Amino acid sequence: MKAYLLPVLLFGMFMPAWAQEEEDMLKQLGEDEPKKEYVFNAFKSSRVIMSHSMEMLRPGVLDFRILHRFGRFNGGVQELFGLDGPATVRLGLDYGITNFLSIGVGRSTVNKELDGFIKLRPIQQATGPRSSPVSVVVTGGSTLFTTKWSDPARENFFSSRIAYYGQLIIGRKFSEGVTLQVMPTMVHLNMVPLKNDNNDIYAAGIGGRIKLSKRISINADYYYVVNQNTSTPAKNPLSIGFDIETGGHVFQLHFTNAKGMNEKAFLTQTEYDWGKGDIMFGFNISRAFQIGKKKR
Amino acid sequence: MINKVMIAAVLICAATVTQAQDRYFTKSGRIEFFSKAPMEDIEARNKTVAAVLDTKSGALQFSVLMKSFEFEKALMQEHFNENYVESNKFPKAEFKGSITNNGDINYAKDGSYTAKVKGKLTIHGVTRDVETTGTIKVASGKIDASSVFNILLSDYNISIPAIVKDKISNSIKIAVDCKLEPLK
DSSP states (O other), X not given: OHHHHHHHHHHHHHHHHHXXXXXXXXXXXXXXXXXXXXXXXXXXXXXXXSSBOSOXXXXXXXXXXXXXXXXXXXXXXXXXXXXXXXXXXXXXXXXXXXXXXXXXXXXXXXGGEEEEEEEXXXXXXXXXXXXXXXXXXXXXXXXXXXXXXXXXXXXXXXXXXXXXXXXXXXEEEOSSSEEEEEEEEEEEESOOSSTTSOSEEEEEEEEEEEESSSSEEEEEEEEEESSOOTTSOOXXXXXXXXXXXXXXXXXXXXXXXXXXXXXXXXXXXXXXXXXXXXXXXXXXXXXXXXXXOOOO | OHHHHHHHHHHHHHHHSOOGGGEEEEEEEEEEEEEEOSSOEEEEEEEEEEEEEETTTXXXXXXXXXXXXXXXXXXXXXXXXXXXXXXXXXXXXXXXXXXXXXXXXXXXXXXEEEEXXXXXXXXXXXXXXXXXXXXXXXXXXXXXXXXXXXXEGGGGTOOOOGGGTTTSOSXXXXXXXXXXXXXX
């Protein structure tokens, strides 16, 4: 009788030690409450290609941006498919003041134009309790062309050189690989060529990306300009390209019909037409420097 | 008779199950890591490490959220999460193991003891056996557990692209420091 109970006793003594090996002790600390977690890295950089993206610079980051567009692709081999030029450039500096506020300035070859903007993100996409499914970003900027007046004899006002733009960006990173955003935009031109031209131009934009690998994504952005002035027959701008990130740098290699590299320029002065093969090869180089030290 | 023996067996079972008082924990432990490479030094720290130590059996467990590693440069933090450890896919790193010389450590007496630790470390979805030594400091009912060891990124399927080979070392030094309190 006792002999048969012994195994039971032995088993009883050893079992707990064995059971413990498999135990997840961390469970005793209790489940972590679901936390609100903000969504980052919706895009590799702060621009889709032409447009501002829903992504912001991190605080203390200075982003030196070199934007370059070659000549028209349909220039053929004689022009080396546009690589011979005429090329245009915009050099710009953007700075992240806080997680939700950035500023930037730039200067473009086209019209020798200066531009500056403020970009604000009142709502950031997040997961967890009380979170927003989308990011909402507001940008406002102005441009100033500095070319000589075409008609110096006329009474020219400094204010005529200025244009403004305002943009609302609503975007969502649907998954690690897919981000989409819409950008209703308004441009106000202080001066227009003809009396009957609109000073206020409205456009609806869409942009997005699909990640092909950890460091490469395919991006595109497009605007439908609602009330383009007939005196300046501008086309709707479309850019398609790749983002290649190499730690520190983001290269945006793309094809576009927009020579202009600020909102006013690409929305109201895009002469080229994709349909006619008036496409340019272009690249944006973004080099980020950490200027401000992060608080520990 | 049979019933009495059975009851005794059950009681012994119950008695051997480790009591919670033998366990020490923290939710604010620290883990830092360092990478020394010709071009750049990388350093990050995490102050929200969860850890439990069972002083009776020597069982030891850590868990850490990858996203709460803080870097000095925002861009490094971004790349760490997005390109290297893929925090969305593998949100946590975990260690599950035990102190093999637990018998040599007197948790009731203040002092500093060398602990040999063996177990399984999971980073980036890859689990590897690790073995290292650490220090257990006992002082007025609290335990300070610390250890420094190296891991190879290649062991955990974390690849470094050729273009940044000079900036990131394959060997990463990890320092753990947890101040544990009794778990009630």
